[in-house]
Amino acid sequence: MSIPHADRLTRLTVLLAEWQAVWRPLPFQSRRPPWAGHLPGLEQALLALSDEACERLQAAPCGTSPLAAWLPVAELGELVDLPDLAGGDAGLPASWSQHVGGRKWQQIEAFVPRVALAPGQSLVEWCAGKGHLARTLARWHGTEVTALEWQPALCDEGQALADRQGVAVHLEARDVLAPDVARWLTPDTHVAALHACGDLHVRLLELAAASGCGVTLAPCCYQRTAAEHYRPLSRLGRDLAGRQGLELSRDDLALAVRETVTAPRHVRRSRERAGAWRLGFDLLQRELRGRDDYLPVPSLAYGRLPETFAGFCRWAAERKGLTLPASVDWGAYERGGRRRQAEVRRLELVRHLFRRPLEVWLALDRLQLLEEAGFTVALGTFCERELTPRNLLLRASLPARACGTRTPPS
Ligand SMILES: C[S@@+](CC[C@H](N)C(=O)[O-])C[C@H]1O[C@@H](n2cnc3c(N)ncnc32)[C@H](O)[C@@H]1O
Incomplete structure (x- = not known):
């Protein structure tokens, strides 16, 4: 039986409010999720997910999920299960x-x-x-x-x-x-x-x-x-x-519109590269400034991303008034950014839910x-x-x- 609209709104309000400390923090901003201490084992379980499992959960966060041991997966799944509004799919000329x-x-x-x-x-x-x-x-x-x-x-x-x-x-x-x-x-x-x-x-x-x-x-x-x-x-x-x-x-x-399954593959690939570079720069800036804080870097319009990671870091450093050392192991930071991206993607699953x-x-x-x-x-x-x-x-x-x-x- 379908849930009355007011009940659905009420139950969703309760869950969104109760879990806001989990879905609100952006995982790329901090090295450890702020909720890690309150939900022992969740961070480790997420980080241990395979690429396939991660993709499956991104696509269907409310389906069968290991997150159910910590989070109200089944109830959320029930509350977002809405009917197809009938109208007929007859096909138009x-x-x-x-x-x-x-x-x-x-x-x-x-x-x-x-x-x-x-x-x-x-x-x-x-x-x-x-x-x-x-x-x-x-x-x-x-x-x-x-x-x-x-x-x-x-x-x-x-x-x-x-x-x-x-x-x-x-x-x-x-x-x-x-x-x-x-x-x-x-x-x-x-x-x-x-x-x-x-x-x-x-x-x-x-x-x-x-x-x-x-x-x-x-x-x-x-x-x-x-x-x-x-x-x-x-x-x-x-x-x-x-x-x-x-x-x-x-x-x-x-967050409500963060799902971008419709982006063409080349756009998704370019976004992914930009994301990894941002995280690589984040590792670098934390060391340069001697502060373990996130530093927001402005976004770049599609197609304006510099050609190399080093080029991106020079651009970002200039925007943030940072002086880069004469020699930087770009490869190490770029690899670090990719590793961090894999972690962030897994930690993001709590937000996807x-x-x-x-x-x-x-x-x-x-x-x-x-x-x-x-x-x-x-x-x-x-x-x-x-x-x-x-x-x-x-x-x-x-x-x-x-x-x-x-x-x-x-
Ligand atoms: C996301 S598009 C949707 C267009 C179309 N309905 C579709 O699905 O392709 C939004 C449209 O709203 C128009 N728009 C933006 N602000 C507007 C405003 N204040 N008054 C009227 N149209 C506006 C934009 O120019 C754009 O064409």
């Missing part, structure tokens, strides 16, 4: 995918049949980019779609695409955070948002709660917020978090905001995590409106 990237198209294919319109409702896409979703929704529902997007260049490109394909989409160059956007949201509107980030989807939910429009939302990037500290959106979320002492910073929110629970907690707080405004809300997944790890879907409407998904075009 391949011709509709023109000009849409392969993975994005698959996400749209999974998302669109799950958008349930009430009779007479018009459709709006929120933060539409070039309106790929809007074009598909317009074709699927046989109705005009208004697509709100902030960047005029994307609007122009998207409008040209829609016009060329003869699809009834109107792109509006709008900042969804501006006050006048409220006029697009009425009880006769259904708003679809695929991977709208932090404040952008929060704005949608707040306007929906006020206006009564229907919503189908796949939230993303919870940490993209103006506020440094998270204020739960729902009364229940605020109440539970206050009582349990669960305070989330913007950095904490980033709480990643999805945090994401589900944030989604439930969003759900609760709408329930408190009288909406009927469903939370589930719209695709496999291999397609996108941000696969949670919130579907909300006021009970007076009977919604229906439709069957695919023949």
Whole structure:
């Protein structure tokens, strides 16, 4: 039997609060995890994991896990087990995918049949980019779609695409955070948002709660917020978090989206190398400064990583005002960085375990905001995590409106 939303939120709040000293510390910042003394044997068990076991646990942290001897693996697994939100995976005509990237198209294919319109409702896409979703929704529902997007260049490109394909989409160059956007949201509107980030989807939910429009939302990037500290959106979320002492910073929110299974292999390899070099530099800087403290080094845009480890250390040292000695055994520090990376990856598994629970907690707080405004809300997944790890879907409407998904075009 499925767990009622409020119970799920309550139990997740308790667990996230109880274990925050375990999931919050970043293992690359300290040589020993701060929790090591409280959970005897856990650090050693993690460090002894094979590469295969580590990868398996990264991919499925709540599955069968040796961490269960210390951490509430089974309960977390139960609490993040959400249904696939039905809608039918009938498949859309391949011709509709023109000009849409392969993975994005698959996400749209999974998302669109799950958008349930009430009779007479018009459709709006929120933060539409070039309106790929809007074009598909317009074709699927046989109705005009208004697509709100902030960047005029994307609007122009998207409008040209829609016009060329003869699809009834109107792109509006709008900042969804501006006050006048409220006029697009009425009880006769259904708003679809695929991977709208932090404040952008929060704005949608707040306007929906006020206006009564229907919503189908796949939230993303919870940490993209103006506020440094998270204020739960729902009364229940605020109440539970206050009582349990669960305070989330913007950095904490980033944990919810730390899974990057969709990055291409060359990007992952480059990230891995950058990570090992950072840890190698960390070993070096601790010796140079004579202080066993982590020293944050700014991030580098993809493709800007120096070609060698020595080059990276020179760059990082300059940024941090450190003078490097004339001779450094670069090979030793680089190898040390790789060893440290293998350790950090294993110690990170405790954070992985709480990643999805945090994401589900944030989604439930969003759900609760709408329930408190009288909406009927469903939370589930719209695709496999291999397609996108941000696969949670919130579907909300006021009970007076009977919604229906439709069957695919023949
Ligand atoms: C992560 S993308 C999602 C795009 C599209 N829904 C998709 O799934 O491909 C977020 C989009 O939001 C747009 N955006 C960012 N801030 C915005 C704002 N204040 N108002 C409207 N759109 C905004 C960006 O330009 C970008 O196109």
